[in-house]
Every structure is written in structure tokens, then in C-alpha cells.
Amino acid sequence: MNDKILAAFLARQYEDGMALSRDSDLLDLEPIGPPPVQRYVARFHCSGLCRTPAGDITETQGAAVGIYFPDDYLRRTDPYQVLVWLGPAEAWHPNISNRAPVVCLGRLGPGTRLVEILYQLYEVITYQRYATHDALNHDAAAWARQNQDRFPVDARPLKRRSMKLRIETPPAAGGAS
Numbered sequence: 440m441n442d443k444i445l446a447a448f449l450a451r452q453y454e455d456g457m458a459l460s461r462d463s464d465l466l467d468l469e470p471i472g473p474p475p476v477q478r479y480v481a482r483f484h485c486s487g488l489c490r491t492p493a494g495d496i497t498e499t500q501g502a503a504v505g506i507y508f509p510d511d512y513l514r515r516t517d518p519y520q521v522l523v524w525l526g527p528a529e530a531w532h533p534n535i536s537n538r539a540p541v542v543c544l545g546r547l548g549p550g551t552r553l554v555e556i557l558y559q560l561y562e563v564i565t566y567q568r569y570a571t572h573d574a575l576n577h578d579a580a581a582w583a584r585q586n587q588d589r590f591p592v593d594a595r596p597l598k599r600r601s602m603k604l605r606i607e608t609p610p611a612a613g614g615a616s
Contacts, residue, residue: 488592
């Protein structure tokens with residue numbers, strides 16, 4: 440890569456993305472390849488929905504998405520080149536295709552920041568964001584219109600750390616004062 444502007448952009452995306460991953464117990468962001476990093480795998484540890492082979496819609500835990508910043512990312516963006524749905528394969532969402540490894544965030548303009556993409560992906564997975572018009576999965580869109588009372592399936596904020604309680608035992612009774 441000879442583009443210094445793209446290299447600086449990618450360096451910033453790496454810093455910001457890894458900071459969000461450190462500040463979240465719901466996201467693990469894995470850079471793929473040497474700096475400047477153009478590829479990531481984002482693993483989300485949150486609730487989403489899947490369709491079982493029997494046709495039931497159930498909650499599931501976890502999802503993964505591949506993210507790629509091509510060399511011309513600052514000039515043009517093809518969302519289907521930037522994002523690839525890695526799983527679960529049975530994901531049930533209007534914006535996740537049930538035929539191809541595709542997830543749609545809506546408008547994804549040139550230079551969209553990695554952190555913004557991660558937040559939008561999280562909102563899609565947890566049904567905080569969905570579009571029932573122009574859907575990738577028409578059956579899921581029809582189902583979503585009839586089941587809005589179930590959303591969001593996970594309302595926790597993406598940027599958070601789990602609280603670890605530290606319990607201290609009081610000093611033994613009868614000790615010196």
C-alpha cells in the first residue's frame with residue numbers, strides 16, 4: 440500500500456476499534472494481517488435471533504462478521520465487499536441474507552469509521568436496528584413487522600465492561616483493636 444492517507448486512516452481505525460474492544464465485554468475485535476490492518480473479524484457476545492430447522496425463532500448467543508477496508512475505501516464503498524456475515528448461518532434478521540453471507544447496514548459511505556460500523560452491526564444483531572422495507576430476508580422482515588414487541592433482543596450497551604465484584608471478608612471477631 441502506497442497511499443499515506445489510507446495508511447493513516449487505517450491506523451486510526453485500528454486504534455479506535457481496539458479501544459472499543461477493550462472497553463466492551465460484548466465485542467472481540469481481531470485484526471487480520473500486519474499493519475496497516477485492512478481486515479478484521481468482529482465477534483459479538485450478545486443475543487440475536489436464529490431460525491431453527493423446525494422453523495421456530497429463538498434467541499441465540501454470538502455472531503461474527505468479517506470487515507475489509509479495500510485500497511479505494513476512502514473514495515468508494517461497496518458494502519458487499521466491506522462486510523461479510525460469518526455466522527451464525529441461521530441468523531434471523533431482515534438485514535441479514537438467508538442465502539448469502541451478506542449483512543446490510545443501510546448507507547455505508549466512503550470512509551465510514553470502523554467504530555461506527557461495529558456499533559451498527561451490534562444494533563442489527565440485537566434488533567435495535569432493522570429495516571423491513573428493501574430487506575435481504577423477506578420472511579424475517581414479515582416476521583419482524585408482526586413481532587416488534589420482542590425487540591431489542593439485547594438492550595445492553597456495546598461499550599461497557601462487566602462488573603467484577605470484589606468481596607472482602609471482615610476481620611475475625613475478637614481480634615486486637
